Amino acid sequence: MAANARQLAAVTIIAVASLALAIAYAHVMTYYPTSVTVSPTAPEVGFAPGSNAGGADIGVTNGNSNTITVTIGQNATSLELTVHPTYQTTYYQNITLIENNSTLKSYSVSIEVASPLSLPSGSKAYLIIYSKGATRSLSGWPIPTPTTGTYIAEVDLTSTGTTAIGTISSGGVWEVDLLIYIPEGVTLPSQQTAELYLIATPSS
Amino acid sequence: MSDRWARGLCRRRRGPLCSRCVASAVLLSLLAALGLAAVVVRxxxxxxxxxxxxxxxxxxxLVLGAVNSTQSSASIGPAGASANVTVVASNTSQLVSNPDFYSSPDYWYCSPGQSLSCYWIPSDTGASGGVAVIYGTLSAGESDSAFIYQPVTMPNASIASITMAVRARIASQPILVNWIVYVMGLYDPDTQQYVAYQTFTPTITYQTFTLSINPSSVTPGKQYLVVVGVAVDMSSIVLINTEDFRIDSVTLTVSTETATFSGNVLGLNATEGVFYARLVLVGLNASGSLNASITIANLTGYSSTPITISGGEALSGATSFVELNSASNVPGYYTGWVRVEASKGQAGNSTLYLYLExxxxxxxxxxxxxxxxxxxxxPQEGVATLSAGASPPGLPGPSRLVGLNLSLPRIPAPTGSPGGG
Structure with missing residues (x-):
């Protein structure tokens, strides 16, 4: 290639690049004044201890009788439950409450199981959500289960997923029960923890 | 190209709005609306x-335990948290639980005196397994008595005959007593009177003593106490002052016109803590002739209200709650029991499905x-044929019988006996 030709090619490349840069920087940047105000408010849907919180549980640990431990965060927006089930079916009634403290809004509530329990084959573990003061009714044999129609929803703690619980009206209260079934003949599992989220969003 | 694009989109500058311009405006509006909606949702x-x-x-x-007898057997789950029980209703029923004290004093209570009390030892010469012992060292001029007893419930059916049998001996007896009397009988805790009793004279070797009780003197379905004991009145001079009365077995056999069962079918052992337990009937596959009563009782003698089945139909579906407290456990005893009273005239099984809550x-x-x-x-005709078994929980060595810190009255010696009141 002749020297002139190489010079022409170089000039052309520089020219194209310059044109591209010019186009790129040719955007007009317009600045509109905007403000974002964060106004923290007290949580409207939260947890409260149920009537069985702190109650006697099965068994003894380190010489002390076990209790149904319900730990609620300072702002009632977190919850830790610890219970001591045994073989066959162990049922914990009304261990915690879900409360809507809003005087105006209803909330749609779901529970997401982010990290499930790992239990022996045939085992069951459910959170069961009841309306306040609902009569409990178990049916079936040899494994009792809550009678359909007596509760709002149940959440399987042995698998991941999100369960839509329903709409809790302003000032509404739900009671939460826990059912655990471990078949006889298996080795009792080591301590297990399921990690969940209570998800709430205004629906009105 | 750019000239054509400019001409196409900007004709409105040169005339009325074209259709392409309208379509473009609509599209832009839709996009804007969707964007706004997305913002709202998010x-x-x-x-x-x-x-x-x-x-x-x-x-x-709380764990379940088997109570095997000639008329009942139980298969317990590996963790003691489930059970399958078979009860043989028969025309001839033996009502006393743990009649031979084989491995423990379970089910038996003691009405002690001042010096005399009740014990259990795991073996004795001439006895089968363990024996109950009424033992004490008496003082000159002392009057005392002690009894072993067990609640039994008469079958809820027409009763043809009742026979009580006691196999017993004395290992030691005071000398120079004013009187001493050995008693066996059936006691009514409601009237605080013996329905029937007799005194007997044991010797140094085991003998069996029997008492025939008039069936018309008892009420079908009612609870009584089977009682065996001794009362003694010491003289003012003491030579040998030790009473050692040993009982190898006590039975109460009842013949009925229909097949019946009455007795404990499961033991309940609270190993830690306190439980408030009841039975809940959730299923029933019964013949029309089944009449049954199922209760739960604890070591202190408290019994629940029953689940009642009449004519094959459940009249009540749950018992009342009974406290089972591990703190009140006594070695050799269950904390509580499940009791069944049943009568059945027709062949065929009846199956009850329950929960212990x-x-x-x-x-x-x-x-x-x-x-x-x-x-x-x-139901079976004649004598039941299930194999007999020991009554758990067994004990390795001597122990006391449960004392009478109950709401039941102290049992006196029979009226008319030398030591009676």
Whole structure:
């Protein structure tokens, strides 16, 4: 290639690049004044201890009788439950409450199981959500289960997923029960923890 | 190209709006609306509140135990949290639980005196397994008595005959007493009177003594106490002052016109803590002739209200709650029992499906365990044929019988006996 030709090619490349840069920087940047105000408010849907919180549980640990431990965060927006089930079916009634403290809004509530329990084959573990003061009714044999129609929803703690619980009206209260079934003949599992989220969003 | 694009889109500058311009405007409006909608949706607050549920598994604090007899047998689950029970209803029933004291004094209570009390030892010469012992060292001029007893419930059917039998001996007896009397009988705790009794004279070797009780003197379905004991009045001079009365077995055999069963079918052992337990009937496959009563009782003598079945139909579906407290356990005894009284005239099995509901707080509060129980009641003609078994829990060495810190009255010596009141 002749020297002139190489010079022409170089000039052309520089020219194209310059044109591209010019186009790129040719955007007009317009600045509109905007403000974002964060106004923290007290949580409207939260947890409260149920009537069985702190109650006697099965068994003894380190010489002390076990209790149904319900730990609620300072702002009632977190919850830790610890219970001591045994073989066959162990049922914990009304261990915690879900409360809507809003005087105006209803909330749609779901529970997401982010990290499930790992239990022996045939085992069951459910959170069961009841309306306040609902009569409990178990049916079936040899494994009792809550009678359909007596509760709002149940959440399987042995698998991941999100369960839509329903709409809790302003000032509404739900009671939460826990059912655990471990078949006889298996080795009792080591301590297990399921990690969940209570998800709430205004629906009105 | 750019000239054509400019001409196409900007003709409105040169004339009326073209259709392409209108379409473009509509499209832009739709996009704007969708964008606005998306903003609105994404703007709804979703609150995530972290929660955890921790399960720390424990062995059962209340376990079931088998009560095997000639008329009942039980198969217990590997963790003691379920049971299958077979009951043989027969025309001839032996009502006393743990009649031979084979491995423990379970089911038996003691009405002690000042110096005399009741014990259990695991063996004795001439005895089968363990024996009950009424033992004490008496003082000059002392009057004292002690009795062993057990609640039994008469079958709820027409009773043809009742026979009580006691196999006993004396290992030591005071000398120079004013009187001493050995008693066996059937006691009514409501009237605080003996329905029937007799005195007998044991010797140094085991002998069997029998008492025939008039069936018309008892009420079918009513609870009585089977009683064996000794009363003594010491003289003012003491030579040998030790009373050692040993009882190898006590039976109460009842013949009925229909097949019946009355007795304990399961033991309940609270190993840790307190439980408030009841039975709940959830299923029934019964013949029309089945009449039954199922209760739960504890070591202190308290019994629940029954589950009642009449003519094959359940009249009540649950018992009342009974406290089972591990703190009140006595070696050799269960904390409580499941009792069945049944009568059945027709052939064929009747099957009852129940839960033992045991909660750690009263009124169904706390943690509630549900143990499935299946009870099969099978009527048989004649004497039941299930194999006899020991009554657990067994004891390795001597122990005391449960004393009479009960609401039951102290049992006196029979009226008319030398020591009677």
């Amino acid at each position: 703007g709804t607050p979703w609150v995530y509140e972290p929660t955890s549920a921790t399960l720390s598994f424990v062995e059962p604090g 045991a909660c750690t707080a009263p009124g169904g509060a706390g943690a509630c365990s549900y143990y499935p129980l299946e009870i099969v009641i099978d």
